[in-house]
Amino acid sequence: MGISERKLREKESRIKQIRDSGAALFYKKGYVATTIEDIAAAAEISKGTIYLYFKSKDDLYYSLVEPSLDKLSKKLIKIAGMKEIDPEVRIKNVVDATYEFYDKDPDAYHLVSRYEASIFSNLLSRDKLDHLKDLMRSNLNQLEIVISDGVIQGRFRKLDPRMTSIIIWNTFMGIIQFQENRLEEGKTDYRRTTIDGAVEIILRGIRKR
Amino acid sequence: MGISERKLREKESRIKQIRDSGAALFYKKGYVATTIEDIAAAAEISKGTIYLYFKSKDDLYYSLVEPSLDKLSKKLIKIAGMKEIDPEVRIKNVVDATYEFYDKDPDAYHLVSRYEASIFSNLLSRDKLDHLKDLMRSNLNQLEIVISDGVIQGRFRKLDPRMTSIIIWNTFMGIIQFQENRLEEGKTDYRRTTIDGAVEIILRGIRKR
Amino acid sequence: MGISERKLREKESRIKQIRDSGAALFYKKGYVATTIEDIAAAAEISKGTIYLYFKSKDDLYYSLVEPSLDKLSKKLIKIAGMKEIDPEVRIKNVVDATYEFYDKDPDAYHLVSRYEASIFSNLLSRDKLDHLKDLMRSNLNQLEIVISDGVIQGRFRKLDPRMTSIIIWNTFMGIIQFQENRLEEGKTDYRRTTIDGAVEIILRGIRKR
Amino acid sequence: MGISERKLREKESRIKQIRDSGAALFYKKGYVATTIEDIAAAAEISKGTIYLYFKSKDDLYYSLVEPSLDKLSKKLIKIAGMKEIDPEVRIKNVVDATYEFYDKDPDAYHLVSRYEASIFSNLLSRDKLDHLKDLMRSNLNQLEIVISDGVIQGRFRKLDPRMTSIIIWNTFMGIIQFQENRLEEGKTDYRRTTIDGAVEIILRGIRKR
DNA sequence: CATGAATGAGTCTTCATTCAT
DNA sequence: TATGAATGAAGACTCATTCAT
Numbered sequence: 116m117g118i119s120e121r122k123l124r125e126k127e128s129r130i131k132q133i134r135d136s137g138a139a140l141f142y143k144k145g146y147v148a149t150t151i152e153d154i155a156a157a158a159e160i161s162k163g164t165i166y167l168y169f170k171s172k173d174d175l176y177y178s179l180v181e182p183s184l185d186k187l188s189k190k191l192i193k194i195a196g197m198k199e200i201d202p203e204v205r206i207k208n209v210v211d212a213t214y215e216f217y218d219k220d221p222d223a224y225h226l227v228s229r230y231e232a233s234i235f236s237n238l239l240s241r242d243k244l245d246h247l248k249d250l251m252r253s254n255l256n257q258l259e260i261v262i263s264d265g266v267i268q269g270r271f272r273k274l275d276p277r278m279t280s281i282i283i284w285n286t287f288m289g290i291i292q293f294q295e296n297r298l299e300e301g302k303t304d305y306r307r308t309t310i311d312g313a314v315e316i317i318l319r320g321i322r323k324r
Numbered sequence: 325m326g327i328s329e330r331k332l333r334e335k336e337s338r339i340k341q342i343r344d345s346g347a348a349l350f351y352k353k354g355y356v357a358t359t360i361e362d363i364a365a366a367a368e369i370s371k372g373t374i375y376l377y378f379k380s381k382d383d384l385y386y387s388l389v390e391p392s393l394d395k396l397s398k399k400l401i402k403i404a405g406m407k408e409i410d411p412e413v414r415i416k417n418v419v420d421a422t423y424e425f426y427d428k429d430p431d432a433y434h435l436v437s438r439y440e441a442s443i444f445s446n447l448l449s450r451d452k453l454d455h456l457k458d459l460m461r462s463n464l465n466q467l468e469i470v471i472s473d474g475v476i477q478g479r480f481r482k483l484d485p486r487m488t489s490i491i492i493w494n495t496f497m498g499i500i501q502f503q504e505n506r507l508e509e510g511k512t513d514y515r516r517t518t519i520d521g522a523v524e525i526i527l528r529g530i531r532k533r
Numbered sequence: 534m535g536i537s538e539r540k541l542r543e544k545e546s547r548i549k550q551i552r553d554s555g556a557a558l559f560y561k562k563g564y565v566a567t568t569i570e571d572i573a574a575a576a577e578i579s580k581g582t583i584y585l586y587f588k589s590k591d592d593l594y595y596s597l598v599e600p601s602l603d604k605l606s607k608k609l610i611k612i613a614g615m616k617e618i619d620p621e622v623r624i625k626n627v628v629d630a631t632y633e634f635y636d637k638d639p640d641a642y643h644l645v646s647r648y649e650a651s652i653f654s655n656l657l658s659r660d661k662l663d664h665l666k667d668l669m670r671s672n673l674n675q676l677e678i679v680i681s682d683g684v685i686q687g688r689f690r691k692l693d694p695r696m697t698s699i700i701i702w703n704t705f706m707g708i709i710q711f712q713e714n715r716l717e718e719g720k721t722d723y724r725r726t727t728i729d730g731a732v733e734i735i736l737r738g739i740r741k742r
Numbered sequence: 743m744g745i746s747e748r749k750l751r752e753k754e755s756r757i758k759q760i761r762d763s764g765a766a767l768f769y770k771k772g773y774v775a776t777t778i779e780d781i782a783a784a785a786e787i788s789k790g791t792i793y794l795y796f797k798s799k800d801d802l803y804y805s806l807v808e809p810s811l812d813k814l815s816k817k818l819i820k821i822a823g824m825k826e827i828d829p830e831v832r833i834k835n836v837v838d839a840t841y842e843f844y845d846k847d848p849d850a851y852h853l854v855s856r857y858e859a860s861i862f863s864n865l866l867s868r869d870k871l872d873h874l875k876d877l878m879r880s881n882l883n884q885l886e887i888v889i890s891d892g893v894i895q896g897r898f899r900k901l902d903p904r905m906t907s908i909i910i911w912n913t914f915m916g917i918i919q920f921q922e923n924r925l926e927e928g929k930t931d932y933r934r935t936t937i938d939g940a941v942e943i944i945l946r947g948i949r950k951r
Numbered sequence: 952c953a954t955g956a957a958t959g960a961g962t963c964t965t966c967a968t969t970c971a972t
Numbered sequence: 973t974a975t976g977a978a979t980g981a982a983g984a985c986t987c988a989t990t991c992a993t
Binding site: 150151152162163166171172 | 961962963964965966
Binding site: 569570580581584 | 983
């Protein structure tokens with residue numbers, strides 16, 4: 116019993132090693148430029164071992180992107196659904212949740228934010244592709260719902276909720292990407308504060324006075 | 325002389341063919357997934373000819389990205405430098421200029437916006453890499469200058485100009501990317517209007533009342 | 534003109550090199566055990582060159598088997614169709630034609646005689662697979678027609694033409710295979726005489742007295 | 743002792759499982775296309791276990807082919823040796839024995855009939871290779887002996903016993919292969935009757951009148 | 952200059968074999 | 973003994989780059 120437990124633990128840790136190395140490399144170099152050999156080396160295992168746990172390179176990639184997207188998606192749906200809460204607060208909550216997701220698992224976040232449908236269109240089945248697209252869309256939809264609520268409740272100006280959600284979403288992604296580059300160059304970490312500043316500006320921009 | 329002129333013209337047109345095909349393909353499929361064969365076929369020349377004009381695949385890519393970045397950069401520097409003009413108008417002008425750049429040469433724009441330093445850090449020399457980074461930074465700097473002016477002139481609230489420029493810049497990039505995806509799915513073209521809406525929201529968010 | 538002609542000749546000779554090496558190796562070691570590297574080495578070219586002329590390993594194999602089978606097939610159809618000729622003579626003619634085919638292009642013959650549908654069922658499209666099967670069947674059918682004619686004309690005993698054609702066909706294949714083994718061991722070449730002896734025995738066995 | 747007996751029994755049954763699965767798979771898919779994993783799965787044991795009982799994949803294959811060949815060989819030697827029996831009857835007996843061998847253990851038969859020296863020349867030692875060749879030859883030799891007896895006794899025409907044995911042997915192999923293909927396509931089972939028909943024709947062809 | 956055939960290093964993937972438990 | 977995870981050599985195939993014409 117102890118043995119089988121340990122085996123299970125080891126197997127899971129092996130999978131985790133592969134997933135972690137894969138996520139980090141896919142994020143750093145992109146799908147095409149990352150080789151299975153790279154991932155194996157980073158995980159300190161052999162090439163073959165990866166194929167014990169993942170059917171193929173794109174299977175590994177999909178298995179990284181999908182649950183991450185799914186997790187974030189579920190989180191945002193929950194937050195956006197709290198109709199009783201003030202829309203401004205809900206927007207902040209969405210941003211907080213996304214930042215927390217990013218903070219806890221940056222590689223997963225990057226896979227999500229860097230996801231490019233075009234790369235996958237040749238690799239994944241129609242089903243999987245549509246599923247990923249749906250998840251991506253869902254995140255934006257949640258923001259849209261909250262903004263829409265705010266407009267209806269007269270808290271926000273009469274503006275296009277769709278457009279506004281796009282602005283917020285891409286501002287978030289862009290800021291993270293930008294501040295990370297600065298971080299790499301040894302500069303101070305302004306990620307969280309820049310995000311907060313951006314939210315402040317945008318809320319001010321959409322708020323009804 | 326007539327002959328050598330024609331030769332020159334032909335040579336230049338040959339180079340243009342390669343550059344145009346390269347830009348379009350690099351944008352559509354990404355650097356790694358684009359093959360020299362692809363580009364040669366699109367340019368209706370032979371593979372070997374590309375190597376007459378470009379040292380290597382990454383040389384071609386660099387030669388596409390650099391002038392595009394440079395061109396946009398110069399444009400923005402000019403606009404941002406018009407200190408006599410109202411900061412809000414200058415911000416709008418920066419956005420207009422960027423949009424015009426995008427509209428006239430979408431492939432060049434995409435090369436710029438999709439440029440990923442990480443991919444090139446292994447391919448390009450330190451010099452070239454730094455140069456590209458500088459150009460990228462310059463664009464943000466111009467926005468920063470304008471916002472800074474606005475803050476000093478008391479037209480904008482006291483906010484971090486750097487942060488604000490990041491917000492504007494990434495909102496632009498994100499909206500283009502997003503609306504292009506929707507365009508591909510056959511939906512109405514909301515690129516320009518979404519951009520305008522976003523600028524409106526942000527200006528409202530940073531304006532001093 | 535002279536140049537393009539030479540180029541064409543060189544290209545054809547390159548293809549011939551690959552085909553010849555491929556046929557010889559596929560015959561000697563079987564489809565699975567033969568590697569593209571093997572074939573390239575035998576043809577004294579590089580791996581990549583093979584892929585300039587053939588889409589894949591199984592494409593090369595198919596391109597070797599199909600025309601060979603087709604050629605033999607057509608030959609036998611022609612001979613079997615000569616209804617005015619004595620059935621015994623026609624059987625001999627079929628055997629002669631098959632032997633001539635073998636003698637002129639042993640590798641092609643071996644590809645045909647060693648063809649195993651099971652190997653291909655996973656590699657080839659339904660169309661191609663059916664086509665090969667049809668060709669294989671056709672050869673037997675021609676023998677069957679001749680024997681059938683002989684039975685109807687009262688020259689042969691009342692026996693199953695299908696069964697008899699199978700006997701003749703497999704005797705031929707078996708004898709070639711067997712005598713080649715002996716030949717390899719340095720023994721005298723009895724291929725043709727054994728074939729003739731076998732035909733003699735079988736004709737005697739089916740002839741009506 | 744009861745325990746060690748059980749252990750022995752289990753061990754033998756384990757080996758049998760491996761051998762049976764191996765024979766079936768080697769026959770169905772060929773040596774190269776059959777994986778150790780396949781065999782282990784079919785035998786419902788683990789990959790490692792196979793290596794407890796067999797040194798390598800080719801060792802397993804050899805250990806399957808050799809005894810099968812040996813068994814058939816011994817059987818035919820016995821029958822062919824019955825000098826007091828009529829040669830025609832002995833030929834029939836040889837065919838019957840071969841058919842019975844095939845009928846009882848088709849996989850073993852196929853291993854024998856599909857055995858291809860060329861594949862093994864790289865894998866097996868000279869000794870083993872020669873041994874297999876000897877066994878293969880022996881079968882033909884037995885037929886040759888019987889036919890030779892028939893010629894001497896004046897029952898058969900003056901023909902080459904070697905050649906005649908080759909004809910008979912290969913007719914048998916060819917017919918089985920051919921009729922099995924037809925069987926797979928759902929057609930009636932004509933294996934035994936075709937064999938009998940073939941023997942009838944050949945005997946008639948070699949009989950002295 | 953232009954061509955495109957040829958090259959071979961590099962990529963994904965499979966599988967015989969080993970070995971710690 | 974039995975297991976099955978791990979290994980890494982080997983194979984099919986791609987593509988940037990070179991070079992003879």
